[in-house]
Each structure stands twice: as C-alpha cells, then as structure tokens.
Amino acid sequence: MVASMLTRRELLASFAVGITASAQARPLPNIVYILCDDLGYGDPVCYNKDSKTPTPAIDRFATQGMRFTDAHSPSAVCTPTRYGILTGRYCWRTKLKKGVLNGESPSLIEPGRMTVASLLKSKGYDTAGIGKWHLGLGNNAKTDYTQPLHPGPLDFGFDSWFGIPASLDMDPYVYIENDHIQEQPTGHVDERREQRGIFYRGGAAAPGFKHEEVLPKITEHAVAHLESRKGKTKPFFLYLALTAPHTPWLPTQKFNGKSKAGPYGDFVTMVDDTIAQTLAALDRSGQAENTLVIVTSDNGAHWLPAEIAKWDHRANDGLRGQKADIWDGGHRIPFLARWPGKIQPGTVSNELVCLTDLMATVADITATKLPAGAGEDSFTLLPALQGKKGPREAIVHHSNGGHFSIRQRNWKLNIGRGSGGFSAPAEYQPKPGEPAGELFDMAADPAETNNLYQQRPEIVAQLTKLLEQYQQQGYSR
Secondary structure, eight states, rough: HHHHHHHHHHHHHHHHHHHHHHHSSSSOOOEEEEESOOTTTTTTTTOOTOOOSSSSHHHHHHHHHHEEEEEEEESSSHHHHHHHHHHSSOOGGSSOOSSSTTTTTTOOOOOOOOOOOHHHHHHHHHEEEEOOOOOSSSSSSSTTEEEEEEEEGGGGTTTEEESSOTTSSOOBOOOETEEEEEOOEEEEOEEEEEEEEEOOOOOEOOOOGGGHHHHHHHOOOOOHHHHHHTOSSSOOEEEEEEHHHSHHHHHOHHHHHEEEEEEHHHHHHHHHHHHHHHHHHHHHHTGGGGGEEEEEEESSOOOOOHHHHHHHHOOTOOOOOOOOOOOGGGGGGEHHHHHHSOTTTTTEOOOOGGGGHHHHHHHEEEEEEEHHHHTTOOOOHHHTTSSSSSSSOEEEEEEETEEEEEEEEEEEEHHHHOSSSSSSSOOOOEEEEOSEEEEEETOOTTTTOOOOOTHHHHHHHHHHHHHHHHHHHHHOO
C-alpha cells in the first residue's frame, strides 16, 4: 500500500514536471492591450444593440473572442485607473487620494515598483507604450520638459514610448519620444470651448502640435510598431493607450456624420477604426495567432442626461451615472479579449473582473510568482478566459471625489450618498431616518434604483468589514 502510494506520488510529480516543461517549450504569447479613453459600456453595438455609434471592428472582435459583461475599472477617472492597470494596485493606496494628475505633475508610480511592463521585460519581452501616459513625469513639483523625463515610462519597464503627457485637453501639448519631447512647447494655444465636448485648455504647445492629428499619429505609430514585428521571434507587449473618445471630440472629416450621436459618436466611430487598423497591422505581422489582445476602456463615458435626451444614445447603456461617479456608469466598462486557441470565439463571461487584474494575468502567463509587494490588488484572468470561475473575491471602486464602494458577487455597497463625481448630487447628506449609504443587488437591479441598505443590515456590515480589511491591510490579493 505504501509502495503504491509512493508510486502514485511519483507519477503525479512526473506529470507536474511534464506540464511545466511543456509550458516552457511553448513560445510566450505576445500581448496587445488597447485602452480606450472614456469609451462607455453602451457605446459598442455588441454591448448595446440600440447604440447610435457604429463599432464594426469592436463587434467583429467580440465574435472572435470573449466579451465580459461585468468588468470594471478600479477608478471612475483616468490617472488612477492607469496606475492600477500598470501596477495591479489600487491608486487610492498612493499619495493621489482622489482626482487626476495634470500635464506638469511629478511621477506617481513609486521608484522600484513592479509594473506589467517591467515584469514582462524581465521575461524577455520587447515592451512598447504608445499614446496617453497621464501618470506624471520627473521628480520635480512641476515637470521640466527641457530635461530628460526621468522617472518616466522608460524607468517603469518600457523599452520605448511615443505619445502625450496627459489628456488631450491638458497642456503642455507636446509629443514624448522615449525620455524626451520631440519639440519644446515654445508656442501657445488659446482655450477652445465651442460646445460641449469641443474643449481643451489653453497653454504651452509645441509649434507643430495639432489636436486633430493626435489620434491619427498614435494610430500610425501603433501600426508601424506591429508591422515591425514581422518575422521576429522575441515576444512583445504593446500598451496602446488611446486619447479618445475623451474630450476634445475632434473626429477627422472622414468620420463626420458617421454616427447618430453627434461629434462624440463620430469620435467613437473613429476610435473603432483605430482598433481596426491596429488589428489589421497585427494580422500583417504574422503574429496574431500567438497574441492575446485586450480591448477595454479606462472608465465610463462622460455623457450627460441632456445628451441622452438629445441623441437618444445611452453611452453607459442603462447604468446609473457616468464617468467620475461611484455608480456603475462611472466604472463598468467594455472588456473584450481574443487569444486564438486559448479563448473560445464568440463567448460571453459574466465573471467579476477589474483592470488591475492585468498584472496577475501576465504573471500567470509567464509562470511568475508575484512578490508580496507587487500587484497587491490583482487576480489572474486566465480561469475566466477559459470559461471558468476566477479567484477574485471582490472589487473596490473609487470615484473622482474619493467615494468608496465595494462589490462582492451580486451585492454592491456604496459608502455614503451621492455620486462622488460629475452627476448631481455629488454629495448628499442623509436626513434623519434616511439610509447612510446605498446597497444594491446588481443582478436584479443593475441601474441601482432600489436601495436595500436598511433592509439588509447584515450585508452592509459584511461588506463594510471587508472594505475596511482591504484598506487597512494594504492588499486584497
């Protein structure tokens, strides 16, 4: 009996070694991560059949891979979400407790912190970033663009970078190439505020910088980078952080009138075309069959009730709120993944996932054990991508104004009242006898209309305790 058990153990050990050897023999997959800026859950037609914004590339992509229905950004605005994507850590654990950085803010990522790019670089990947950085540059209180930009993308694992410092409505308006800017901002642009969405701040600008050209330039660089991978065997990671459809809504002439949702809808259609061009370049590179591609957004759409009424387009579908809010309109996002031979085409996942999960996912893909001080709020997506139950217990959401909520299975607890963001009221002080917070059953009430806070005190207590635990211990993984 003992001999038999030993033999069984030896066989199991041998089987495990065989699996490991087989995994190591297979080439590591390329990873392309396409991050849209302010694309709403209800913008792609594959999420909202009544969408007024044509998205043929995203819709076709959904048929080739998996579409997630319950994916979330860790924050309802851009800077903290980008921090979470690259570090696998909630941004509210940093010095940035709420809000976003501007174009002259110092670096937010802590020196020495592992990022998705640095992890993959250590595994032999070529790592490139193209698009919007918005995580601060340099160590000074105000970024000195006359000097090399350190710390910057190259200090956090990227071999190369091309893009802009922050959002396209924030000065200075310059292009970053690796650790310097291509042209000093010796010029100036005046504030532009023609109508809702056609807006950018006035400020310093490189003489050759034109807002309308930014998305096309980012697209050109992405296409060229992917085409350059043809015939190469070294795995690559491309982090493609688009600047649109964030303001200013500036679709080129080719896309004017292509939607039924005004300049915003036309800009969404232009974003879809950028995705189409990127995927076509990946096909031409000959690398598509061994590439995991993810298409997602950094938060919900900045789409007002008046615009819903005017255009009959629900950029955040039927979700409550919009960008910046603690309600799901602020942070439930499109999330699609394609990986030939690994992800079954045309599938849908209802798994609860977060954008912080990229770190643990690439660690899983490369057989890397994350240290305790890295990816503190990241959980692998590989089980979900294979149609299985994932390891994530809960997600902590965070609004632009610093409001917290926590989601576990179908229950969502909002701490306090009000949106904490752009929707009115941002802050609400409950009257005597009114609930102090909000509790929703998201399976039965995804629009967050029926507050069960007073009816289910045991769920409120359970979720409050879990949130406080995550906050105090410094990790949720």
